[in-house]
Amino acid sequence: MSALLEVSGVSVTFDGFRAINNLSFNIGIGELRAVIGPNGAGKTTFMDIVTGKTRPDTGTVTFGERSVSLLSLSEAQIARAGVGRKFQRPTVFEDQSVTENLLMALKANRSPWRVLFWKPKVEDMARVQALAAQVGLADQLARKSGELSHGQKQWLEIGMLLAQEPRLLLVDEPAAGMTLAEREQTTAMLVDLAKTRAVVVVEHDMEFVRRLNCKVTVLHEGSVLAEGSLDHVTANPQVIDVYLGRG
Amino acid sequence: MMPKTYLAQNRSVLIFIACLALFTLAITLMSEAYGAPLISTSFVKTLGKTLCLCLVALAMDLIWGYAGILSLGHMAFFALGGYMAGMWLMYARTEEIVVQALAQSPLPATAEEITQGIATQIFGVVGSSDFPLIWSFAHSFPLQMAMAVLVPGLLALVFGWLAFRSRVTGVYLSILTQAMTLALSLYLFQNDSGLRGNNGLSGLQNIPGLGDVGQDKLSIWFFWASALALGLGYIALSFVVSGKFGSVIRAIRDDEQRVRFLGYSVEGYKLFLFTLTAIIAALAGVLYYPQAGIINPAELAPIASIYLAVWVAIGGRGRLYGAVIGAAFVSLLSSWFTGGRAPSIPLGFYTVNWVDWWLVLLGGAFVAVTLFAPKGFGGLFDRFSGRRSPDRKGAALGPDDGSLMEKEAEA
Numbered sequence A: 001m002s003a004l005l006e007v008s009g010v011s012v013t014f015d016g017f018r019a020i021n022n023l024s025f026n027i028g029i030g031e032l033r034a035v036i037g038p039n040g041a042g043k044t045t046f047m048d049i050v051t052g053k054t055r056p057d058t059g060t061v062t063f064g065e066r067s068v069s070l071l072s073l074s075e076a077q078i079a080r081a082g083v084g085r086k087f088q089r090p091t092v093f094e095d096q097s098v099t100e101n102l103l104m105a106l107k108a109n110r111s112p113w114r115v116l117f118w119k120p121k122v123e124d125m126a127r128v129q130a131l132a133a134q135v136g137l138a139d140q141l142a143r144k145s146g147e148l149s150h151g152q153k154q155w156l157e158i159g160m161l162l163a164q165e166p167r168l169l170l171v172d173e174p175a176a177g178m179t180l181a182e183r184e185q186t187t188a189m190l191v192d193l194a195k196t197r198a199v200v201v202v203e204h205d206m207e208f209v210r211r212l213n214c215k216v217t218v219l220h221e222g223s224v225l226a227e228g229s230l231d232h233v234t235a236n237p238q239v240i241d242v243y244l245g246r247g
Numbered sequence B: 001m002m003p004k005t006y007l008a009q010n011r012s013v014l015i016f017i018a019c020l021a022l023f024t025l026a027i028t029l030m031s032e033a034y035g036a037p038l039i040s041t042s043f044v045k046t047l048g049k050t051l052c053l054c055l056v057a058l059a060m061d062l063i064w065g066y067a068g069i070l071s072l073g074h075m076a077f078f079a080l081g082g083y084m085a086g087m088w089l090m091y092a093r094t095e096e097i098v099v100q101a102l103a104q105s106p107l108p109a110t111a112e113e114i115t116q117g118i119a120t121q122i123f124g125v126v127g128s129s130d131f132p133l134i135w136s137f138a139h140s141f142p143l144q145m146a147m148a149v150l151v152p153g154l155l156a157l158v159f160g161w162l163a164f165r166s167r168v169t170g171v172y173l174s175i176l177t178q179a180m181t182l183a184l185s186l187y188l189f190q191n192d193s194g195l196r197g198n199n200g201l202s203g204l205q206n207i208p209g210l211g212d213v214g215q216d217k218l219s220i221w222f223f224w225a226s227a228l229a230l231g232l233g234y235i236a237l238s239f240v241v242s243g244k245f246g247s248v249i250r251a252i253r254d255d256e257q258r259v260r261f262l263g264y265s266v267e268g269y270k271l272f273l274f275t276l277t278a279i280i281a282a283l284a285g286v287l288y289y290p291q292a293g294i295i296n297p298a299e300l301a302p303i304a305s306i307y308l309a310v311w312v313a314i315g316g317r318g319r320l321y322g323a324v325i326g327a328a329f330v331s332l333l334s335s336w337f338t339g340g341r342a343p344s345i346p347l348g349f350y351t352v353n354w355v356d357w358w359l360v361l362l363g364g365a366f367v368a369v370t371l372f373a374p375k376g377f378g379g380l381f382d383r384f385s386g387r388r389s390p391d392r393k394g395a396a397l398g399p400d401d402g403s404l405m406e407k408e409a410e411a
């Protein structure tokens, strides 16, 4: 499997504190990967680096077949290159309807002039309908997204990511704060998503990770501690020591 | 279901245009020039100027109410537009006078003599008799009108590029825009700024080529032009804030980081809006100053741009008609109070003189609106339209400084 995302030798220091320490790993095209690790392991910071929010002190991050360096691109350019991100807390535009949120995310030219004169075509509205149905919000289209439940907001955000049609999806703790039923639906959604694109899921919940049934990377103090199947990494004594044993 | 498009919002646009047309007709029929002389020419001018202020308020609402960028410098662009228009007005008008004077001399005047004569007339007050470089296009109406758009537009583009590229937001951006308008005003106060220092440009009410037309007629013509500009501005901006573009800028107001991760260049959008609104402000200034008759550097004082924000806040941020109502109401009230027409209130031990106390009243009203009626005048309309605020237990609609407050939002 050739790599879609290659992170190598990346380090980040915040005020002398090394949040990411010589981190290297690859994500293959169409791969589903779970990233676990204790609080403060650097999971969110890793996503910040890939999406351009945080600039690393050293290292390289390349993306796609032509190995484009992401470090010289802005957040918006990285997003347009095909990296989508879901935040730890659901972040949708609360003052706008589900439809408006999805339309904004829909893959299309992003320049101000083109957006100003853009009109939704019939197929765009059909796509919005389909996306909403896919994330279980088909009958909520006209509602302001601020009125949705926590779980529904998470799904709307996933729907927006789908609308962007990214090649790589970074998902930060999608199951946090969800009910059991919502978690199950979310797992199904993510597994489904990974059929057509690479997905990296950060999650604390072991049950959730088990259901994803994919390769697992354990982060600890900013670097990779272990990698492999869930059973493989949970059998690793170091992992048990820093993470599972304490949990 | 289709999202709210321009057509869906057309109803409020139509209502606005109808009200504006009726108002224009009524004033015309009451004017000295075209109807029963019920209102004075100077009041027609006040109303015409007010319409121009409403147009800047629209621009302010777009950038602050919709995009959350609290610019406190937009009156600088307004005044710059006025200066650019004023340059042509003053040049062409002085040219007429000089040509007439020289016609009396036995030899026909050369082009150089005429130019020299104009320069001496205009710059005598600042002890100069040469045209500074910035007056290069003042002889030509189309060129100088192009300058009226280009100069404020380019200033906004450069300033905005520097500020937004470094991701200056919130209070820091507001302070930066205040600094910009202050610096510009101080520069113009200098005699060698090329724009006559603190004298400013005057006699702008005399329109070149229309010397025979009385001010009573001219005032109505400018009133019509101002009403037309406001109407077109309203239609254009209601198009801008509808549809996906409107969605994106409201999203930037509430959570700009999230918008970046959707692939939109937030800086590009801000720059676009900043420049667009600067140009609208400049055009409003072009129409305003011939009605005011005079422009000087005090017009760029930082307080002017703060008033602009106050008008929009009192009218109700994030709805275009709110900005228009706020600007019209507050600026008309202000000219009533400060014009000495408001009766003083004798309290026995102290007499409340409105010329002095108006600002205190305005400041108090601003605080009261912010605290108790954040929807401003817009809130009054909600009673008829049935629009409600969401129940979010006080949470704003996004994490950013400029994001919509709970009470401003629609459920």
Ligand SMILES: Nc1ncnc2c1ncn2[C@@H]1O[C@H](COP(=O)(O)OP(=O)(O)OP(=O)(O)O)[C@@H](O)[C@H]1O
Pocket: A014, A015, A019, A037, A038, A039, A040, A041, A042, A043, A044, A045, A046
């Ligand atoms: N902007 C920042 N400034 C200073 N320190 C930071 C910053 N961002 C992250 N850190 C620190 O870096 C470390 C890694 O944080 P990060 O958010 O990546 O952890 P995480 O693995 O996502 O944890 P959690 O499971 O709690 O979400 C933490 O100790 C955090 O305090």
Ligand SMILES: [Mg+2]
Pocket: A043, A044, A045, A088, A172
């Ligand atoms: Mg985290």
